[in-house]
Amino acid sequence: xxxxxxxxxxxxxxxxxxxxxxxxxxxxxxxxxxxxxxxxxxxxxxxxxxxxxxxxxxxxxxxxxxxxxxxxxxxxxxxxxxxxxxxxxxxxxxxxxxxxxxxxxxxxxxxxxxxxxxxxxxxxxxxxxxxxxxxxxxxxxxxxxxxxxxxxxxxx
Numbered sequence: 001x002x003x004x005x006x007x008x009x010x011x012x013x014x015x016x017x018x019x020x021x022x023x024x025x026x027x028x029x030x031x032x033x034x035x036x037x038x039x040x041x042x043x044x045x046x047x048x049x050x051x052x053x054x055x056x057x058x059x060x061x062x063x064x065x066x067x068x069x070x071x072x073x074x075x076x077x078x079x080x081x082x083x084x085x086x087x088x089x090x091x092x093x094x095x096x097x098x099x100x101x102x103x104x105x106x107x108x109x110x111x112x113x114x115x116x117x118x119x120x121x122x123x124x125x126x127x128x129x130x131x132x133x134x135x136x137x138x139x140x141x142x143x144x145x146x147x148x149x150x151x152x153x154x155x156x
Contacts, residue, residue, distance in 0.1 A: 004050055006034040009057035009077075013040040021056045041072050048079040055083050063140045066093055095137045113137065126150040 007029055009022065019025075021039055039046050041059050048054060054076055064068035067103065070093065073086040085091070091097055096125040098111040110129060114120045125132055135145040 004035070004052070005037055006052045007036040008048070008051040008054040008080075009036065010037040010054055011038050011058040012060050012061040013042050015058060016077045023059070041069065041076070048076045051080045053081040055139065056089070060140045062093070063136070063138050063143065068139050069093075093138055095135070095139075122148060123153055126153060 009025070011019075011022075023114075026036045026038065038057065042061065042065070059069065070090055072085065073082060073089045076082045077086050093110065096113055098108045099113060101113065102108045110124070122132075127150075131147065131149045133145055133147050137144070139145070
């Protein structure tokens with residue numbers, strides 16, 4: 001960054017499709033008199049201290065290098081105001097946060113966490129939930145997700 005920015009929207013160096021609403025968002029920020037740019041969290045040349053605030057925006061590759069991503073949130077938060085704070089990102093990065101929310105009475109999508117090395121009887125699960133989405137505990141969007149229905153098992 002050559003000049004001080006009011007807002008940085010954090011993205012990723014490897015992004016399959018850019019956010020279609022990134023340009024309109026930056027336009028709205030500019031119309032409000034704010035200097036904004038979209039920069040990659042995993043670009044080692046970015047000087048995060050040159051921004052007044054950084055928002056997590058499209059950091060979609062974090063799941064494959066989540067330890068590096070969490071370390072970056074700490075560095076970024078030390079250099080500027082990072083929304084959300086590293087403690088929230090750390091808590092939210094693993095899908096187990098859904099079970100914590102549920103235990104506090106927050107409505108969530110029915111969730112069952114299967115720990116690494118544990119076995120899951122999918123047929124038994126589908127007796128309770130006729131449709132289930134299986135996904136990595138640390139993942140972004142639908143990457144690695146598999147939708148399974150009771151009918152799928154009956155057919156094959």
